[in-house]
Amino acid sequence: MTTDTAPTTTAKPVLQASGVVMRFGGLTAVNNVDLTVGEGEIVGLIGPNGAGKTTFFNCLTGLYVPTEGTVTYKGTVLPPKPHLVTQAGIARTFQNIRLFANMTVLENVLVGRHTRTNEGLFSAILRGPGYKRAEAESREKAMELLEFCGLANKAQHLARNLPYGEQRKLEIARALASEPGVLLLDEPTAGMNPQETRAAEELVFAIRDKGIAILVIEHDMKFIFNLCDRTAVLVQGQKIVEGDKETVQNDERVITAYLGAPLEGAAEGTSTTAGTEDDQ
């Protein structure tokens, strides 16, 4: 690792990835990445296309089994099974929206509560008072979340009928339903207009205020630098820098990764922000 800016986190770590390596055959998609997300923090993860951001996410959430390295959540090493990771307290959204398209909005959120309830087959068939209580409580919590995300009036719509921006919100609501300690957002504002992006920013802050740490992948630099306490930059599977807004924006290697190396003798003027080129 060649990081000259030491991660400056004072908060207690919630999610800790150490030395994560992911190889697909001869291709090393993620190479020895360390990342820590502290309690109440919003951490950004940026990098050019194909840098391995989503692969890294998949390693964190158990979708991929990392070739090397460990991921710990609040001190316990996570087993590489998606459902166990979610159960432990890590929820995620997907880069290309993956809702349960033919279920209603409310049902989608109820599915998110799967790990926080434990009614089995028999209690569903027998429908005892305990089952009814748990089901009512689930519905209540799901409605609260929809209210929180501004989707309460669409609870009975099919997820596929929601407009794009609301589908993104629903994915977040569904992830929140699993009562996570850390939420991983994979490009939550992709394809959104500036207005929707601002709404999404507010939503992310509101989630942080609930005490949920957030790790977010994004290409929208304004979004990232408005939001994040720290930002890590991934280039070709390696974390090249991690730190606050200024550190990242002024880092030569980041600029090189995004804009290419400056020509000999034409260096003046390129030390402006790297963050503007992706702005909408």
Place this chain on the structure above:
Amino acid sequence: MTTKTHETTPVLPLPEGVARAVALVGGVIAAASAMMSWTWTSDFPGDLTYYGSPAGLQWLALVGGALTALLVLGSYGTPGIRWISPSGGKNGILFAALGTMAVCWYTVAAISIQLGGLANLEPGGWVAAIGSLIAVLGALGLPLDRRLTVKQPTVQWWWYAVAAASVLFWFGLDQGWVLVAIPDGIEDIFTTNTWFFLTLPAAILLFKGWLLLDKALRIGRIERPLPAVRELSSWIEILLIAGIFAVGLAAVTFGVSAEYGELFVGYLLLIGFATAALNSSGLLARIRDLTAKHRAVTTGGAFAAAGAFPFTQSSDTYTLIAVNILIFATVALGLNVVVGLAGLLDLGYVAFLGVGAYAAALVSGSPFSVFRGVHLPFPIAVLIGALAALVFGVVIGAPTLRLRGDYLAIVTLGFGEIFRITMNNMDGNSGPSLTNGPNGIAAIPDVTMFGFDFGKSHNILGIELGKFGNYLLLMLVATAIVVTVFSRVSDSRIGRAWVAIREDETAAEAMGINGFRVKLIAFALGATLAGLAGAVQAHVASAVSPDQYLFAGAVPPNSAFLLAAVILGGMGTISGPLVGAAMLFLIPAKLQFLQSYQLLAFGVALILLMRFRPEGLIASRRQKLEYHEADIPAQASPTDDALSKAGA
């Protein structure tokens, strides 16, 4: 908001008042023709020779004509019968008239062909044919809902070339020219089935004909908001539901007890068109709303109607059919857990029915069972059947459910066959002695519970209830259990997990669902329900043998038919597989007069059904949206206040 896609115009340029009168008169004439003699001899099945008393197909003409007339009157707001056409759309009239015409013309054609010529028609036949034609012409003059644009596949020139070549080949065979080129061994195949080469050109011409007709008529569907319902007291609504079920029971009874193929074909034609008619008129939507409001009453009513069926029958012939339909339907509903909810394509499902049946048969005191002395009470035998199926389901599911999609289908198909062949071989010679091999376990004694012998006739409330009537009531209990389990589980944490897995397995796992475990539960539950039905089936048929549990065969239940029942009926719904199973059982059974073309006709029927109603007969809310998205009005665009509210 959107561009206009439909218009409301007549096909034939008649003044609306005239068209209305013509359609009404045509309907009345067709209905009245049922009171006349259609043919002079009783040789044609059903004896249509009497004046004043309709028989067989004439009843269908009566119902169709009356429905047409009522729809004309109802859609023009005649007081008292406005309820039959709440939407006020006129397409229903056309469908009803077409249904009547189909029945009448089919009958007239069948009489002429069977008896040899139009001379065999009495005036009634002519009146029926002409009256129904008048009704259709009148209906075409009414302002119908029509599409503005017709999107059609083009019939490529080479289709005609293939058709022409096919006809030429047929002609060559007929003349004996082609045979020179065909080796002797397979010559017979060609000479005995020359008609086969005519089916392809016929199909192409029919398709082209359909396209031309569609282009001319452009019949479409405009969703009209139904007027608000008058508030009725819930007692009257419940009475209405009872009335609907009485009509339904009468219709089903008519179909089940249709004695000859011609009558059943007419019945199918009328049912198909009448359903389309009432759907267009909005009456079906009304009924759906009503039954959705009183769900418990509806479910109870459906079971009461099914339970009332044996009391309407004087012999056991049709109650046996009804029991078999019910068994088939129950197993289909069990399969719906696996296929419809969890989305696991199981092609060997009938094996679980077999496991249940064999397990129950072995412990029910059959002299052919290896446990000869064992005769456990029926409820315990059922429990053993269900448990055996459960174990079998888990044993098969545990290794196979790690596969996805196509692979799972292939492996289950294999296991289904392994089961059958194993049962065939466990006869003491090729394997351990357990199942009596291909002979199966016969002579399973009738069920006796609380001193009530299901094998004997009983007189209940003055009505004789035969053996299969008893079993029908017993099977209804099993169906009720399966329906309860299905409806409760589908709307629960585990049911939602199944649907989530079906929709997107990766996302579901990311939501904390243990995919394998949840799928295994679905598989095991499906197996258990099939085992339950199998245990009853063993007693109804009083014998089990391996050849009852095929992958595909002419007689349901087999795996292919079960899957077809679920898909045809409507995946993920309760009533869908029940209706689908009833149709899949009745159609082949009643088409036996077609002899070797039976399965051909059946296949064509399935293709047509899937072409025009891919979501199944009873569509779940989800499937309707999935397959007819384009027909559904677009959602209102998102409002800005919804956005600004986010995260507040």
